[in-house]
Amino acid sequence: MSKTPSARTIANARYQKKAGVIARSYKLKAATADAFKAACDLNGESQAAVLTRLMTNYISGKDEADSCWFCKLKTRLLKKQHQTIDK
Numbered sequence: 001m002s003k004t005p006s007a008r009t010i011a012n013a014r015y016q017k018k019a020g021v022i023a024r025s026y027k028l029k030a031a032t033a034d035a036f037k038a039a040c041d042l043n044g045e046s047q048a049a050v051l052t053r054l055m056t057n058y059i060s061g062k063d064e065a066d067s068c069w070f071c072k073l074k075t076r077l078l079k080k081q082h083q084t085i086d087k
Helices: 007-019 030-043 047-060 069-086
Strands: none
Touching: 030 047
């Protein structure tokens, strides 16, 4: 017995086709995928948004550290730590 799709499912499929949204599947180590999900949850970002940003930056040749606020903060803190050690 086949179930007919709801109006909402049909509307979603129509929108995704029009917007050019596709599904991709990647095989990753479970620890990496779990840590990524946890980091996204902690930062209040969807995994799709982060992956889109990472892919776009990779394609354009940008380093993720250039746009990641946490990476910038970490770099600044490390530089400050090295300055205080050198004194």
